[in-house]
Amino acid sequence: MSISDVLNPADLMHPDAFLSPLAIDDAVARALAEDLGRGGDVTSVATIPPAVHAHAILVARQAGVIAGLPLAVAVFQRLSPDINIQAHVHDGNAVAKGVHVLTISGPARAVLAGERTALNFVGRLSGIATLTSDYIRHAGVTKMRVCDTRKTTPGLRALEKYAVRCGGGFNHRFGLDDAVLIKDNHIAVAGGVKPVLERARAHVGHLVKIEIEVDTLDQLREVLATGLADVVMLDNMDIPTLREAVAITNGRVVLEVSGGITLASMGEIAKTGVDYVSAGALTHSAPNFDVALDIDA
Structure with missing residues (x-):
């Protein structure tokens, strides 16, 4: 052409x-x-x-x-x-x-x-x-989508996230202002999973989804018990733990995997049944x- x-x-x-x-x-x-x-x-x-x-x-x-x-x-x-x-x-x-x-x-x-x-x-x-x-390609044919993160070159985020889409990937949030993503430090400062989710839900509008990061299956169970989160980010979990997280969740929330994602791990992560994987390496490495x-x- x-x-x-x-x-x-x-x-x-x-x-x-x-x-x-x-x-x-x-x-x-x-x-x-x-x-x-x-x-x-x-x-x-x-x-x-x-x-x-x-x-x-x-x-x-x-x-x-x-x-x-x-x-x-x-x-x-x-x-x-x-x-x-x-x-x-x-x-x-x-x-x-x-x-x-x-x-x-x-x-x-x-x-x-x-x-x-x-x-x-x-x-x-x-x-x-x-x-x-x-x-x-390493993820294979599954429902899992591959997303970027905010780990981009300062001043070039729009361009680098566009490049991810050119490669067939999807964009995570563009900045702190376009989505609620509660991470471990937010949980620590706010006093726990339930308090931080209650405050977030009380603050945002009905069209805004809430994502929260968890490090353990106990935290995941606590999130599910509140019924206040839309997406759960499973941070730095091994493959057996991811499989158990999918079983525990049973479709009640969207599951995203993050932390140390590599080409070699993509296939096994995709097979666990999670919905998304977010990899900072797409842009920073x-x-x-x-x-x-x-x-x-």
């Missing part, structure tokens, strides 16, 4: 994963300001005449899942209105090693000035999408995806 003269970065988004144009504009502006500083690309200005044009190929140097193309396109378009881009894949597409992802042509100074910023976005986000896809910009002479 080839898309000629891409003018709108949104055209390359994953069809089922929205990324706000405002988030794209803000991230690109900050990244270019960081790289170009006060004087711009002094190397290119000193060595490349203004009228010289370049033709470049953005190439995947490994197999994986692509994400971040709308940002790469926005980078080059922000540097020159004369940039022409052809896209050969969309975000969320699986690619083989050596696949041409974008073809970029236009003023050489603009192409070279945007190279590293564009590659940083695509490398980072494709790495997250690829790792997310790997986690899902994703390897950079190897992508390069080659000048096509």
